[in-house]
Structures are given as structure tokens and as C-alpha cells.
Amino acid sequence: MVVAKISDWTGDVGAEIRNSFGELQVGLPQPEPILSVSQVAPNGFSSMMKASRNILIINEGDTENFTVKKNVYAKPQTIVYIQAKDDASIIKILQDRKMEIRRIYLDADIDFTQSIFRKSKLDDSQFLTLKNLGLSLTIPDKFNKVDDTGEFLWLRNHLTSGIAKSGSNNILVYAVPLVDKTSVADSIVAIRNKIGKKYIPGSKEGMYMITEKAYTPFTFDATIDGKKAYETRGKWEVKDDFMAGPFLNYTIIDEKNNRLVVFEGFTYAPSVGKRAFLFELEAIAKSMKIQ
Known part of the structure; x- marks a missing residue:
């Protein structure tokens, strides 16, 4: 779940997110992305949306920041916050940390799936x-x-x-x-x-x-x-x-x-x-x- 302004999502920032995280998984007979990506505007980020397990929050601000937090609104939950002064700076963070962010979400989902399996192993x-x-x-x-x-x-x-x-x-x-x-x-x-x-x-x-x-x-x-x-x-x-x-x-x-x-x-x-x-x-x- 990507929390970003509609103008960001329909512009270069959104294109970079879709390219980075919508990349196709290798080895599958049909095309399927490694991560499924959806978007919500900040003013639509309601309590129901906040229950999402994996969230990416994009903000513009004077300071550049990359933060990962767990279980902020729900449990289990992983939230990655990216803040930078303009689109170009946000895109650079996404490009530089693409593999790291992807791994953060996938590892969180691995842990979640294993926790379910432990209940009926x-x-x-x-x-x-x-x-x-x-x-x-x-x-x-x-x-x-x-x-x-x-x-x-x-x-x-x-x-x-x-x-x-x-x-x-x-x-x-x-x-x-x-x-x-x-x-x-x-x-x-x-x-x-x-x-x-x-x-x-x-x-x-x-x-x-x-x-x-x-x-x-x-x-x-x-x-x-x-x-x-x-x-x-x-x-x-x-x-x-x-x-x-x-x-x-x-x-x-x-x-x-x-x-x-x-x-x-x-x-x-x-x-x-x-x-x-x-x-x-x-x-x-x-x-x-x-x-």
C-alpha cells in the first residue's frame, strides 16, 4: 500500500515505484509481479487502510529521511517512510534502496507466513x-x-x-x-x-x-x-x-x-x-x- 499524493502517483515518482516493486517474478509461467502495488492519497489513508500489512509512505520535506517502523497501526505491520525535498530526490532514494525495500517487505511476509504455519505444523x-x-x-x-x-x-x-x-x-x-x-x-x-x-x-x-x-x-x-x-x-x-x-x-x-x-x-x-x-x-x- 503506497501512501502518496495523486500527482506523485501519476507522475515520475509513481512510475519509479511501479517499476521498482512491480517487477515480474522470474521462473513463473505467467507474468506475475514480485510485489502487488496499490496507492492511496494521504487524505484517504483511513483506519481501514492503516490495517495494511506493508505500507510505503512518501512525503516531501526539507530533510531527507529513510525510516522503517514495525507495528505502528496494526500487527504485524511494516512501514517504510521516504522523505525528500523534491521528486528527483525521492526517486533517487527509491532507486538506491530498491532491493533493500523489497527485501524488507518480503522478509516481513516470510515471518508472517511462518507464524501461521507454526500454528498448524x-x-x-x-x-x-x-x-x-x-x-x-x-x-x-x-x-x-x-x-x-x-x-x-x-x-x-x-x-x-x-x-x-x-x-x-x-x-x-x-x-x-x-x-x-x-x-x-x-x-x-x-x-x-x-x-x-x-x-x-x-x-x-x-x-x-x-x-x-x-x-x-x-x-x-x-x-x-x-x-x-x-x-x-x-x-x-x-x-x-x-x-x-x-x-x-x-x-x-x-x-x-x-x-x-x-x-x-x-x-x-x-x-x-x-x-x-x-x-x-x-x-x-x-x-x-x-x-
């Missing part, structure tokens, strides 16, 4: 794979076991509402030996293809999950449980079949145990937006604790 000690790998995760109880070999865990949430009711949200957890720290990022696709062939079958013999060949995944630096990790977003498909969708992979370098710990989430939800499903999987992944 599975007892993860029931899963042999997590026990053997020394891992814990906050997983909501809407997920059910598909496979748990002791080395590989597959959990699935069947989507039951609306047009997505034939789809599912899926979690995979496994580990592979750490061979070379410098080549981890380059090996992620090969590892997931090998796991897909072994554990994720299609509807007929010879069909299995692979990384979509026509779409190159995006890999970013990440941190999970204080450890160096890589976040990879891309698209999966089933070899020789028509099933496909987005995936989110976290490959974590666990030097203490000389291994790579892998959390992957993938979604199958034809004809609907998938950003929210991937975000739930991200929140679960970032709850991981490694012994």
Missing part, C-alpha cells in the same frame, strides 16, 4: 529422511507424505479450492555429497534432473520430471540457517508429457557434514497464478534448521 520427527539428515522444517499440516525413503522426502498439498483444485504444491528434501564448493551453482540443474529421473515419475514408463529445456533457470545467492546457499527459480516439465510448472530450489552448502542439503518446492496449478504457492514454499524452506 506437522510433527517433522515422523519423517525418516529429515531425521537421518538432521533437519527440521516448519511444514503446515495440509501437506501429506508421498515418499520418505530415509534419503529422499516428497510431501504434497493437494490444492482444493477454485480453478486450481486439480493441482498440487510439492516439497522435496534430500542431500548429495559436496564435491567442489566452487561449482555448486553450475551443478544444480544436473542434480535436480538426476533426482527427478530417480524419484518423480510421470504417468507412463519413461516419463519423469526434468528442468524445462526451453527456459534457463535463474540462480541467486541466498542464506539458509546461516549457511551459504543458492536460490534457483525455473520451470519443470515431465519428459514426453504436457505437465509443467514453476520450481524453487534451495541448495545449501553444509560444510560441517560435507554435503549439499537440497530443499525444492514445485507447483502444478494449471490456469491460475502461482506466485502465492511458490511464496509458501519459500517460507517453508527458510524455516530449515540443520544439525
Whole structure:
């Protein structure tokens, strides 16, 4: 929720906000923004609007200021205040701090989502794979076991509402030996293809999950449980079949145990937006604790 004058919103400041925070999320089949952005004028910033979880307040003033406050009008809530003397100065702050502001809001939403999941979490000690790998995760109880070999865990949430009711949200957890720290990022696709062939079958013999060949995944630096990790977003498909969708992979370098710990989430939800499903999987992944 952006609190800004209509003249700012329809002018260069608004254009910068929409460009900065309406950027499309990579790895999704349909175009969906990383953050959904709406605007209200200061005189319309009513008590109902003040209950919004993430708020950006733009002001003009003599002093330049960038402030983050929590739980001012509601809980949980994150408010970013930006003040500067003119449009050009406000735009410069937005440009310089774009990634920081985006991360502030996304991290707040991760915390909020995890707090919801903690209220109805599975007892993860029931899963042999997590026990053997020394891992814990906050997983909501809407997920059910598909496979748990002791080395590989597959959990699935069947989507039951609306047009997505034939789809599912899926979690995979496994580990592979750490061979070379410098080549981890380059090996992620090969590892997931090998796991897909072994554990994720299609509807007929010879069909299995692979990384979509026509779409190159995006890999970013990440941190999970204080450890160096890589976040990879891309698209999966089933070899020789028509099933496909987005995936989110976290490959974590666990030097203490000389291994790579892998959390992957993938979604199958034809004809609907998938950003929210991937975000739930991200929140679960970032709850991981490694012994």
C-alpha cells in the first residue's frame, strides 16, 4: 500500500515505484509481479487502510529521511517512510534502496507466513529422511507424505479450492555429497534432473520430471540457517508429457557434514497464478534448521 499524493502517483515518482516493486517474478509461467502495488492519497489513508500489512509512505520535506517502523497501526505491520525535498530526490532514494525495500517487505511476509504455519505444523520427527539428515522444517499440516525413503522426502498439498483444485504444491528434501564448493551453482540443474529421473515419475514408463529445456533457470545467492546457499527459480516439465510448472530450489552448502542439503518446492496449478504457492514454499524452506 503506497501512501502518496495523486500527482506523485501519476507522475515520475509513481512510475519509479511501479517499476521498482512491480517487477515480474522470474521462473513463473505467467507474468506475475514480485510485489502487488496499490496507492492511496494521504487524505484517504483511513483506519481501514492503516490495517495494511506493508505500507510505503512518501512525503516531501526539507530533510531527507529513510525510516522503517514495525507495528505502528496494526500487527504485524511494516512501514517504510521516504522523505525528500523534491521528486528527483525521492526517486533517487527509491532507486538506491530498491532491493533493500523489497527485501524488507518480503522478509516481513516470510515471518508472517511462518507464524501461521507454526500454528498448524506437522510433527517433522515422523519423517525418516529429515531425521537421518538432521533437519527440521516448519511444514503446515495440509501437506501429506508421498515418499520418505530415509534419503529422499516428497510431501504434497493437494490444492482444493477454485480453478486450481486439480493441482498440487510439492516439497522435496534430500542431500548429495559436496564435491567442489566452487561449482555448486553450475551443478544444480544436473542434480535436480538426476533426482527427478530417480524419484518423480510421470504417468507412463519413461516419463519423469526434468528442468524445462526451453527456459534457463535463474540462480541467486541466498542464506539458509546461516549457511551459504543458492536460490534457483525455473520451470519443470515431465519428459514426453504436457505437465509443467514453476520450481524453487534451495541448495545449501553444509560444510560441517560435507554435503549439499537440497530443499525444492514445485507447483502444478494449471490456469491460475502461482506466485502465492511458490511464496509458501519459500517460507517453508527458510524455516530449515540443520544439525
